[in-house]
Amino acid sequence: xxxxxxxxxxxxxxxxxxxxxxxxxxxxxxxxxxxxxxxxxxxxxxxxxxxxxxxxxxxxxxxxxxxxxxxxxxxxxxxxxxxxxxxxxxxxxxxxxxxxxxxxxxxxxxxxxxxxxxxxxxxxxxxxxxxxxxxxxxxxxxxxxxxxxxxxxxxxxxxxxxxxxxxxxxxxxxxxxxxxxxxxxxxxxxxxxxxxxxxxxxxxxxxxxxxxxxxxxxxxxxxxxxxxxxxxxxxxxxxxxxxxxxxxxx
Ligand code: 13P
Numbered sequence: 001x002x003x004x005x006x007x008x009x010x011x012x013x014x015x016x017x018x019x020x021x022x023x024x025x026x027x028x029x030x031x032x033x034x035x036x037x038x039x040x041x042x043x044x045x046x047x048x049x050x051x052x053x054x055x056x057x058x059x060x061x062x063x064x065x066x067x068x069x070x071x072x073x074x075x076x077x078x079x080x081x082x083x084x085x086x087x088x089x090x091x092x093x094x095x096x097x098x099x100x101x102x103x104x105x106x107x108x109x110x111x112x113x114x115x116x117x118x119x120x121x122x123x124x125x126x127x128x129x130x131x132x133x134x135x136x137x138x139x140x141x142x143x144x145x146x147x148x149x150x151x152x153x154x155x156x157x158x159x160x161x162x163x164x165x166x167x168x169x170x171x172x173x174x175x176x177x178x179x180x181x182x183x184x185x186x187x188x189x190x191x192x193x194x195x196x197x198x199x200x201x202x203x204x205x206x207x208x209x210x211x212x213x214x215x216x217x218x219x220x221x222x223x224x225x226x227x228x229x230x231x232x233x234x235x236x237x238x239x240x241x242x243x244x245x246x247x248x249x250x
Pocket of ligand 1: 011098168172173174175176211212213214232233234235236
């Protein structure tokens with residue numbers, strides 16, 4: 001049985017000004033004065049704060065991640081940021097295929113896979129997001145929807161490079177609602193099966209994060225579920241105290 005070191009990533013989404021770096025300092029303080037964290041800690045701020053988070057987080061072991069990247073390395077794509085640019089300012093991770101980007105920017109599985117490939121090419125570890133809508137779950141399609149997203153969004157390169165999968169049921173994001181522990185266990189087991197089917201032993205080592213209303217109150221039980229190898233935290237990652245409580249729940 002492989003042991004996978006857990007990872008907790010905070011996704012700040014479109015939140016955070018330079019003043020928010022105080023929250024990062026507070027988190028660094030908690031991480032360095034308290035018990036050593038049992039998880040890899042990643043903070044994914046808006047692109048404007050990435051360089052500062054990477055520089056400031058380094059001494060306390062906080063890693064920086066982007067929230068998105070373009071598929072190409074450079075060129076005429078106004079407003080876009082490439083994976084190489086994220087790496088250049090110190091990012092080690094990048095979220096790709098978050099449901100908010102799939103919805104707001106019409107990102108398809110094929111595009112998400114291309115972004116994951118671009119991230120790997122730039123030396124980043126992509127955090128590839130999948131998850132069903134509430135209607136899909138109600139229709140009994142959650143497993144097949146997620147299996148299809150995995151098949152098309154996770155690149156073949158995941159067989160040789162480190163990637164992370166994040167299961168985020170869309171209806172649980174920012175709603176305060178979560179699936180039952182049994183539903184989380186079953187979905188994560190299914191994702192594990194698909195990854196092992198495709199990547200063999202390597203698939204058994206890929207971290208599968210849970211995301212969607214992960215909070216200090218529910219983190220301990222959710223993070224203890226089999227095949228839940230950490231979490232992707234939205235709202236609760238904005239406050240150092242809450243995020244630290246989640247990290248300490250591992
Ligand atoms: P919340 O934790 O705010 O529900 O957001 C989850 C999420 O989308 C993380 O990427």
